[in-house]
Amino acid sequence: MDTESKRKQKAPLIELIFISAVLTAGVALEIFTKGFDFSLISFPVNLILVLILILLGTIKGSSPLSAFGKTPVALILILLITLLSVAMGLIPGNSIKSSWPFALVYMMLMVSLSMAVGRRLRTLRQKVSGFFLKDTGGSLFKDTGFLLKGGGPLVKEAGFLFNHLGILLLLIATGLGRGDFKRYFITVPEEKVEWRGENAFTGEVEELPVAIQLNDFRMELYPSKIMIVNKTNDVIAGHGKIAENGGEIAENGQEEQERQKVQNSQKSYTLSEVNNTFNMGGWSVRVDSVTDRPGYAPAAFVTVKNSYSDTTLTGWISCGNYFQMSRQLAINDYLMVVMTPPDPKSYQSDVEVFTKKGVSKSGTVRVNHPVTAGSWKIYQYSYDTVMGRDSGYSVFELVYDPWVIVVYIGIVMLFLGAVTLFWKGGER
Amino acid sequence: MIWHSFIYFAGASLLMWIAGTALLYVKSLKRIPEIVIICGMLIFCSFIYLLWDEQGYPPLRTIGETRLWYSLFIIVTGFLTYRRWKYRWLIGYSVFVSAVFIAVNVFKPEIHHVNLMPALQSRWFIPHVTVYIISYALMGAAAITAVAALIRHKSSVTGKDHLVLLTDNLINTGLAFLMAGILMGALWAKEAWGDFWTWDPKEVWAFITAAVYILYIHCRIAGYKTNRILLIVPIALLCLLITWLGVEYLPIAQESIHSY
Numbered sequence: 001m002d003t004e005s006k007r008k009q010k011a012p013l014i015e016l017i018f019i020s021a022v023l024t025a026g027v028a029l030e031i032f033t034k035g036f037d038f039s040l041i042s043f044p045v046n047l048i049l050v051l052i053l054i055l056l057g058t059i060k061g062s063s064p065l066s067a068f069g070k071t072p073v074a075l076i077l078i079l080l081i082t083l084l085s086v087a088m089g090l091i092p093g094n095s096i097k098s099s100w101p102f103a104l105v106y107m108m109l110m111v112s113l114s115m116a117v118g119r120r121l122r123t124l125r126q127k128v129s130g131f132f133l134k135d136t137g138g139s140l141f142k143d144t145g146f147l148l149k150g151g152g153p154l155v156k157e158a159g160f161l162f163n164h165l166g167i168l169l170l171l172i173a174t175g176l177g178r179g180d181f182k183r184y185f186i187t188v189p190e191e192k193v194e195w196r197g198e199n200a201f202t203g204e205v206e207e208l209p210v211a212i213q214l215n216d217f218r219m220e221l222y223p224s225k226i227m228i229v230n231k232t233n234d235v236i237a238g239h240g241k242i243a244e245n246g247g248e249i250a251e252n253g254q255e256e257q258e259r260q261k262v263q264n265s266q267k268s269y270t271l272s273e274v275n276n277t278f279n280m281g282g283w284s285v286r287v288d289s290v291t292d293r294p295g296y297a298p299a300a301f302v303t304v305k306n307s308y309s310d311t312t313l314t315g316w317i318s319c320g321n322y323f324q325m326s327r328q329l330a331i332n333d334y335l336m337v338v339m340t341p342p343d344p345k346s347y348q349s350d351v352e353v354f355t356k357k358g359v360s361k362s363g364t365v366r367v368n369h370p371v372t373a374g375s376w377k378i379y380q381y382s383y384d385t386v387m388g389r390d391s392g393y394s395v396f397e398l399v400y401d402p403w404v405i406v407v408y409i410g411i412v413m414l415f416l417g418a419v420t421l422f423w424k425g426g427e428r
Numbered sequence: 429m430i431w432h433s434f435i436y437f438a439g440a441s442l443l444m445w446i447a448g449t450a451l452l453y454v455k456s457l458k459r460i461p462e463i464v465i466i467c468g469m470l471i472f473c474s475f476i477y478l479l480w481d482e483q484g485y486p487p488l489r490t491i492g493e494t495r496l497w498y499s500l501f502i503i504v505t506g507f508l509t510y511r512r513w514k515y516r517w518l519i520g521y522s523v524f525v526s527a528v529f530i531a532v533n534v535f536k537p538e539i540h541h542v543n544l545m546p547a548l549q550s551r552w553f554i555p556h557v558t559v560y561i562i563s564y565a566l567m568g569a570a571a572i573t574a575v576a577a578l579i580r581h582k583s584s585v586t587g588k589d590h591l592v593l594l595t596d597n598l599i600n601t602g603l604a605f606l607m608a609g610i611l612m613g614a615l616w617a618k619e620a621w622g623d624f625w626t627w628d629p630k631e632v633w634a635f636i637t638a639a640v641y642i643l644y645i646h647c648r649i650a651g652y653k654t655n656r657i658l659l660i661v662p663i664a665l666l667c668l669l670i671t672w673l674g675v676e677y678l679p680i681a682q683e684s685i686h687s688y
């Protein structure tokens with residue numbers, strides 16, 4: 001911040017008028033059309049727009065147009081997209097992210113960035129050639145340490161380029177690239193092949209250029225919990241429901257809350273620990289044996305003793321599943337021992353993927369671990385929640401995104417930009 | 429249940445931190461106060477380790493567990509910033525914020541023992557949340573230095589004032605972590621849901637937060653009046669708090685995939 005007054009730029013009046021005009025046009029378009037349609041920018045339109053961006057990036061600093069790539073305009077545009085985002089983040093059910101004003105501000109932001117990056121690259125070229133002209137003759141290697149210092153020129157230039165080019169690439173690939181983005185849901189029964197998918201945007205069933213064969217669906221569960229609950233508590237009703245649904249975890253918010261209340265207030269006991277005993281409110285519960293076979297609901301044989309009297313009770317308890325009733329063991333008129341349905345720990349599908357080009361690829365699709373086949377990525381999306389681990393089908397999400405590589409380049413650049421930002425700190 | 433002994437671990441850590449901060453004002457002690465503060469960190473770390481070990485997965489699942497990391501990292505970043513800039517009050521501030529978070533965890537734990545759902549079992553989980561918490565700590569400190577500069581100098585504050593330069597430093601460093609956090613979030617979202625960015629309410633507010641800090645950086649470059657620019661910093665912190673804690677309470681929260 002050496003010369004604050006000198007670097008102060010005057011208000012960019014013409015640019016402001018231009019931005020207002022574009023915004024007004026955006027609002028008008030928004031009123032007369034049904035929002036911004038991303039298929040408008042599908043290939044090759046998006047590629048042409050990228051070329052135009054590159055072209056705008058070559059505008060010389062002496063041109064009056066170049067003001068669009070300078071800080072005051074950048075500030076206005078960042079402010080505008082921030083304000084639109086605030087509206088997006090506050091108004092329930094809004095569709096700002098696919099509205100014309102948002103799309104146009106996004107476009108202008110890309111133009112501004114492209115021009116800023118272009119200008120910087122040109123001055124960098126001059127600087128580098130100047131540096132070599134002046135400093136050749138051995139001195140190049142003597143005092144290069146200053147380049148890497150927090151405020152040193154190398155960190156500064158690299159920082160600027162990583163951050164701004166990185167953001168630009170991200171905006172291009174996730175914005176303009178959206179025109180080519182496709183997403184489908186596809187349900188495949190075990191040991192079957194499926195090539196038709198439901199378009200996530202239109203809901204229509206389409207034939208896809210990829211087919212999926214599901215060889216096996218597997219699920220691992222967390223162990224069930226055993227606890228003592230109050231019979232008159234609403235929770236019991238909740239548990240009854242859970243059992244009726246066949247082991248499905250109740251989605252209903254209140255039941256979930258009640259469930260959590262029990263989990264917090266009652267001591268729970270993990271099923272896998274056979275022969276362990278836990279005590280609660282004067283009762284001790286011991287698990288004598290456990291059965292947990294595929295296709296059947298987990299069950300446990302428990303012995304309940306009262307610590308003060310000689311009362312001893314034994315019996316089977318089970319959380320039930322899609323075809324077996326849940327079983328509780330009543331201790332007295334108020335209390336009973338129950339088992340909660342197990343939560344899924346992980347689920348995965350062994351698949352074989354075929355493309356129209358004749359390529360086939362086998363792999364395991366699991367949450368957070370998609371399988372990639374060309375420009376397609378296959379995600380584990382869902383399964384038969386009523387059947388739980390015995391689900392006979394698997395639901396996949398298929399995503400087609402030919403721009404994904406550009407996104408990764410942008411992300412890597414921004415990571416490097418973050419490192420330079422950290423390195424630079426506030427030194428001047 | 430190691431959570432039951434949280435109050436002892438946290439109490440011991442807090443005592444060390446308070447004592448260490450007080451001792452920083454005694455000149456003759458050299459490294460001793462710093463060692464005391466580090467010991468406090470180690471005690472706190474050992475609690476996190478024990479909890480992690482007991483649960484079998486990193487304690488980053490609930491808001492209560494997030495606060496646990498925040499209590500630690502606000503001290504760590506405060507301490508590191510002190511090492512570089514020698515602002516003792518910054519540690520005092522860190523200890524205070526940490527104490528508030530510890531107190532919340534003691535009196536309103538929200539530490540439900542819910543099993544970790546499959547979508548959260550990701551390699552991005554720990555770095556994503558950890559990096560965010562470091563950023564939150566730095567940005568919290570930046571808000572204090574910015575407001576302190578405004579209070580001390582009123583409208584005559586200049587861009588070269590050391591508090592303003594410290595604010596720049598904290599924001600640049602904090603934004604580095606914030607950007608890293610957003611990017612890891614995007615990579616995680618791609619793995620989990622097939623899309624880097626969906627303008628989900630939580631993502632929208634993360635974007636707003638980063639954008640406001642980027643505004644601050646560029647306003648400083650443009651050289652506008654420093655006292656006006658500094659006002660951006662508490663506004664940015666407000667956005668950050670909305671992103672972190674407030675989104676759940678907005679009416680739009682029902683549309684979020686991030687509220688579990």
Ligand code: HEM
Pocket residue numbers: 069070071074077078109112113116120156157159160163164167421607642645646649
């Ligand atoms: C991660 C996000 C960003 C960071 C960390 C960042 C950081 C910076 C920094 C540190 C500078 C000063 C460079 C120097 O003088 O060495 C700068 C300049 C600038 N930035 Fe950004 N920026 C970001 C995003 C943006 C965006 C989204 C725009 C939008 C158009 C933008 C436009 C500009 C412009 C026009 C300049 C002035 C360039 C010049 O005069 O050479 N920046 N930025």
